[in-house]
Amino acid sequence: MTETVGGSAKKTAARAAAKPAAALKVQRVYTTEGRHPYDEVTWERRDVVMTNWRDGSVNFEQRGVEFPESWSVNATNIVTSKYFRGAVGSEKREQSLRQLIDRVVKTYVGAGKEHGYFAGEQDAEIFEHELTYMLLHQVFSFNSPVWFNVGTSSPQQVSACFILAVDDTMESILNWYREEGLIFKGGSGAGLNLSRIRSSKELLSSGGTASGPVSFMRGADASAGTIKSGGATRRAAKMVVLDVDHPDVVEFIETKAREEDKIRALRDAGFDMDLGGADIVSVQYQNANNSIRVSDEFMHAYESGGDFGLRARQTGEVIDRIDAKELFGKLAKAAWECADPGIQYDDTINDWHTCPESGRITASNPCSEYMHLDNSSCNLASLNLMKFLGADGKFDAVTFAKAVELIITAMDISICFADFPTEPIADTTRKFRQLGIGYANLGALLMATGHAYDSEGGRSLAATITSxxxxxxxRRSAELAGIVGAYDGYARNATAHQRVMRKHAAANDLIRTYHANDSSVHKVATEAWQQALAIGAKNGWRNAQASVLAPTGTIGLMMDCDTTGIEPDLALVKFKKLVGGGSMQIVNQTVPRALKSLGYQEEQIEAIVEFIGEHGHVIDAPGLRREHYEVFDCAMGERSIAPMGHVRMMAATQPFLSGAISKTVNMPETATVEEVEEIYYQGWKLGLKALAIYRDNCKVGQPLSAGKSAKATEEKKSSETVVEYRPVRKRLPKKRPSQTVSFTVGGAEGYLTAGSYPDNGLGEVFVKLGKQGSTLAGVMDAFSMSISVGLQYGIPLEFYVSKFQNLRFEPAGMTDDPDVRIATSVLDYLFRRLALDYLPYDKRAQLGIFTADERSAQVAGEYGAPSSDVDLEGLRGSVEAAPAQVDAPASEAPKQVGSSTELLELHLGKAADAPLCMTCGTKMRPAGSCYLCEGCGSTSGCS
Incomplete structure (x- = not known):
């Protein structure tokens, strides 16, 4: 980051405080006295080689890196490529996980000693060993900025989440652009509320009419797109919020939906709206998540069917009225159409605000989990819940509590030495010391313990752990307040802070438990809250907030988590990266553990796992009781969790979080506007702070431009005289040109022979697949004959391509074709290959099918030579216009990490419209309300 606020003079002033009356005694949890954690693991050397999806060239290589043998190849690759510091190939480059952990941990311990946290040297040493052990064994991880910056010559930035502020002056608006740009340049994201800006219905002092916040959003959006294409490590992540009583609220709600309409209209009119297209730059507002802030007053008006007043920004007078149901319907309809805006519940958020005397909470970070004062920041850390599940199936609440104490202590120490992008953010963060501890792997934990994600037992366990x-x-924050003092803003907000603490404790008392696990955790949680209230009443608290549930994208991969944040498992079958290159398909290791906890025997478990490996789901698995199906429900697939199941899980954990939850509620394509409206309404009723939905294929769906015009043509014909047309078969001549292509799809070998008319139109196809006389060979012969006859009767090839591309069945996977690297089935491959060989470019462009050279040329032609700095996410509209494109972007080789995962999720839910990774170009997948690249670890938001 170019501009930071840190300097020795400022830090010295910030550190000035009276000597503490007490100091922290640290006890060992994981480590043994006299033995360093590094000596207790087996280390090995590995080569990290990561390839470019465009041409197969190596875009990162570091050989001989040192990692524990227990770490996966994927975690090794991501940590080496993203977090190791120093120029690649130089002696200063970090080469071992030991160096990375030492760089961070020793900085934290040194600052802790300097600022009087520890009672003595022995306590500091124990603290160092415990942190080292937990990081080494993937028990938890700090957020990415810590790994990027701490202990280096770079500014010591530790925060991933920022909230800015903008007032109704041109100076403030221009400063918003500047501050946001600085944060984007450093690879982080920011959110803010635009509601102070006068609406387009209000007058300026000069007598003219104000531009309104939506107009200023255009400039900020363009700025974000430009900065990220200039070399950011990930896409510009931002959140824009508007209050529901703002006079421009309808325009704001419909902003992104109108842009989606624009994409459709321009594409259908023949404009180039595809990846790298010359006309895609006309699409606006694509770099931000938009959210509406609704008040209880508005929601009550919605319930009663009354109208609601829209207020002038400066005077607060009502200048217009709108039907609340109509406005809420517009909000739901826009979200149904394009997934924006999300919704934030203002009164609920501020009812849980610990510092109301210092200002209201008006906005959030881009992923919606951090919500606090304007011009503030939050550093995050997340625990891997599976590390606390014993072999006996019991969650170790006591060890979990001790781990939380150590992590919170480290997170608070980091604020003592941290640098910040602006002076207002530095000042607010140092005064209020906001922290964001959270967790990952909840979905895996619930499955492993035999709980369905959408069940009372599952929600109870999640609630007790969060509490x-x-x-x-x-409790630890209150203890630290007795050692190094309460946060500066505490005295002014003491009454409110204590009230919120009592609300948390009261919510804990209302948890209903169902099993031994949640009962034992709840008992420890109850004791913790009682102690937190008692100690806090005496000392105050060191931190204005403590916890959030973040997406845990990159750090989730670093910890080898199966699931991110609060999410359920994505699918039961995943692909495992192999040390020697390539990957293999495996059933999630959580599945056999879950079956064992449900009482199945080894023979039954083997049979069920084998069935899942073959079919990808549990329906009709041998010996699996139907009442256990729900335990294996996932976010996507044959048995997907109902939308309200996601909402209920969020509601179960929300009362025990200082902030909010980064999560998107997936809805099927068949969901209605009314169902979206009900989800947003229930979010308010259930006490959530924020909520976002994503309806499958709600972005510009299939990239066929013929659909709309064909429908219009049919409607026109229906009003005219009916004329019967009979197709005429045009047979191929006796002697015709043909070509044969050998192919391999997912290990299955075959041959495609295509014959054409003398004028080069395709007229027949023959596919040889499987042994002669086999059922597969016979079916393919019959299929080829049917397609050939259809072509000769005049059915356009592009029609067949549109119907058969993305068809999904086995065999599927990697191919040996450089233009179509991944296929979801043999038919998917065949018709993509035929399209490439026989359709002109413009028709293939409508279908989203390009050769490898064309994909590279598109990117290079518009943005220069392909590189990690290319603004691929800025072209998101065209990718979303073809959500099912498997071959663009395709991975170039089987060893490309994460490429195989696309086969499981590309056509499902939010993953279908996921952006391309800024770093490696492969398709990202959902992580909370953001996106994550499993190949290189890049994220579109907090990590």
């Missing part, structure tokens, strides 16, 4: 985490965090 325990936050209760222990505030």
């Amino acid at each position: 325990l985490m936050t209760g222990v965090s505030y």
